[in-house]
Amino acid sequence: MAILTTREVKGVGFTIPRPDGADKVTGHTRYVADLNPPGLLHAKLLRSPHAHARIVRIDTSLAKALPGVRAVLTAADIPELHPNAKTRAHAIMAIDRVVFAGQPVAAVAADELAIAQEALDLIGVEYELLPVAVDALQSMQPGAPPVADAGTEADTSEALAHSGVAATESQDDSKAVNVAQQTRLSRGDVAAGFAESDVVIEHTYRIPMVHQGYIETHSVLAEWDSAGGLTIWTSTQGSFNTRSEVADVLGLPETRIKVVPMECGGGFGAKIRALCEPIAALLARATRRPVRYVMTRREELAAGMPAPRVVMRVKSGVKRDGTLMAIEAETILDSGAFAGAVLTLNGIFLASLYRWPSFEVRGVEVLTHKPSIAAYRAPTAPHTVFAIDSQMDRLARALGLDPAEYRLRHLIDEGDPMANGQPWQKNGARACLERMIEHPLWTGRAEWAASGGRDGRGLRGTGLAVGGWIPGIQPCSATIKLNPDGTLNVVTGQVDIAGTNVGLAQIAATAYGVDFEQVSIVTADTDSAPLAGLSAGSKVTYTMGAAVMAAARDAREQTFKIAADDLEAAPEDLEIVDGRVVVRGVPERSLSLADIGKKTNAFMSNVPPVLGVGSLGFSQQAPAFAAQLARIEVDPDTGLVVLHDFVAVQDVGKAINPLGIEGQMQGGAVQSLGIALTEELQFDDDGRLMNPSLLDYRKLTAADVPDIETIMVEVPAPAGPFGARGVGEPPIVPAPAAVANAIEDATGVRITELPLTPERVALALLARPSEDGLSA
């Protein structure tokens, strides 16, 4: 992978601020909600207030009569709508039964948003309430009120999109009414393993549904042309995927649809799948006008696609010397009203992040009358690692062993089998942990603990955790052209949701041999761009980066070929120095890139333009890990947890743009800490969301977190461009476990349910045995 340049260009490894940053923070960036084509109509959806009900009657006549209303659609107006919808996108609207509070039952397009809103109030819907299954445990029972229509197939494409790791076994027989998927991974004799164990610890871990919390809500604008072509401007994590899904939902040939990926104000997994694109397209068709639909924050929280609620019972047994013997676990994943959870990775991390000789982990995905879920940054990994890492911490404490050393002793390495039998690929889990335990906040943890509990201070503790993700792969392609002014222009269909275009420019720059300022990246629509995959699964740099690198090398070769003729030298003897192709060792024989570019664009010239193409498929995934440390103080009388310091160590393979990665590490950590401390979608017994605003659904803000120290380690990924690996997902994984471990370190109390609210902590402290000398 050696690149022939005489001096280092400004490319891979340079710290580069996002060029789009200033526009974003000053409000100049244009999002879907800023698009105002002539004739624009505004859409609103009437959503069910009930979690489970039969629709007896819908009367839209008053709404249709309201001046300014251009269309009112219900299920009856949509021939494309069928029962047994396999995804949320296919279930454009409830047909005759609503299955979660917030499900659309009617849609309005009007001249103004206020008119559309007003029209919703004029639609009369008569519901017949049906029994509700809100809790997954209750929903799994025989006789529970059904969620999906009878005969609906579970959709597992999300799992595949996010991570290609395959399950070895799945059970399909004897499914209870609302069980959508089941998996089971096992090896060895678990019963014997427990029988031979000296210490067996069993806990049940519970994590509520949480929302991804992207700043830009789901937004879409749809318009048809007179030839029957549909254009969709949307905030998506994957324009080609959106195109496929919308085509499938509407029964259109894919290429009749053009998806224009707009600036995406955050997605974190929730904008992988189509959501509101079909209804916007249908309203546009009905009105023959462009129609824009922008979800409100309230709709996002109540009827978006959050992360599942997860309940895990985990039992693990070890010998007195710490030897791992057996682990047995049962995971219940509450997916809300539509299936689509990533179940296998949960089993893999539970059973094979550490070297358990015998294991049996079972998982079920259960449907309930709640909004259906989507991916959320390393889907279910924060949950899973909360369980397995808490478990390891407890075991170490029970055995009187150093918790970090204990993890290191049993952590997997390259070549160890995953629970599904595939080998673990080379990874930096160990390197992250080793780096973390050298940190002064870890080596100084005893002094920190000793400084607590007196002089008016709370109880102090330190916790760390290690976790990660197995990023996905997907074929992709990119082109790169040399312009007449000597600059380079990369075209991809890859949506930039995380500053990845900066990294792609850096990769192109280094691979070609120019400074990154000479490279521009264009994210083109589905008609113009070569195929690209999702911007998800931590794989943009890993996959598209490789394609861009291949394209840039191709372009470099083409450039040298052109220059070689002109300079009368062999292409192998050429190099690029400061924007000129130079014969190595003969600096006066050179040609500027602009000269070459002009030659390829001149009238009557016979020199073919430089057009590099990179088009790749992938087979090797590169696991990506992070370790995080939390130093906290617990107020034992109020249960308040104050986070004093937070350190994130991450294996990034190769830091293409360290600044961009730091942003990922910090942003991920803040989301992870939110899951740990404050976030929870709270549903009442009737399945209605009780906290549908950001006042009551609590994301952490800048004022709530300390400065997050970031440390990168680089364990190169064999197939990654310049050794890079995915960096987006790992940083959201470890914090819940790290904070819970820190709380136990401070107080001796283990809490196994998130979020770690003051009340929950205070109650746990009240319940703790008093012989440890601390007053309750």
Added chain:
Amino acid sequence: MKPAPFRYAAPTTVPQALELLAQHGDEAKLLAGGQSLLPLMNFRLARPSVVIDINRIAELAGIQQDAGVLRVGATTRQAALARWAADQPGWELLRAALGFVGHDAIRTRGTIGGNIAHADPASELPALLLCLDGSVLACGPRGEREVPARELFWGPLTTSIQPDELVTEVRFPSPGSGAGWGFEEVSRRHGDYALAGVAALVACDPDGRVLDSRLALFGVGDTPLRATDAEQALRGREPTRAAIDEAARLVGPALDPHADLHADADYRRSVAGVLAARALAGAVSRCEDGRVGATQR
């Protein structure tokens, strides 16, 4: 969401505002900083048909200190009062309380009068007013009246101010030189409304005995509350740790807090007691030297 349709009026004098109130009665809502009213309207929990914007009534904004009473015009921004209090000796309690009200952005718009009139039971300033035995000045068709804090707060978001009245001024009596203060609050995040909170004042005689103690609680009932039993228990006593704890123990049992999304009633009751002890201890430690004698032991 956006608010339901409404008409808008922006009077420039108090009589004009009163005139509009008289005309529209219950249908009208006064708009001050809008930090509480507008969210309610956007969620359509409030649907006034007329919004009377009082921000253009110049005479309603201003801060004056007058014979030991701080007179704050109703539309004075919370941020303006915080800036004023930043370097005013004797007003540390006010400063501390304001620091817990939302965030900078909210305090920049939110007004003192609006905050008091809104009467959120988890809000800091109503409890502060109660702690200081303050009052508000209300103007209405029947003229002007001064309403003491003790008679002001009737229930959650409900006060004795009539729909045809306008709060023109909020009066905070000075805690008095030498009195110590304490302010404690537990909230889920920085700037969130309190799960429970306490404002305390303690004044001691030259022998170090408690002359006066005041304890106002918020977030633990339908209105801000004075913990009168605890206050009594401390009066005339030496404010030792034991005495404070004893007094604070009386706080919880007297409360009937609500349970909601954010915390259970028991949690609020227990935390109110903890915070009361801390606020009292803080107040005692800040009683001025010489007037207090030996306090903490």
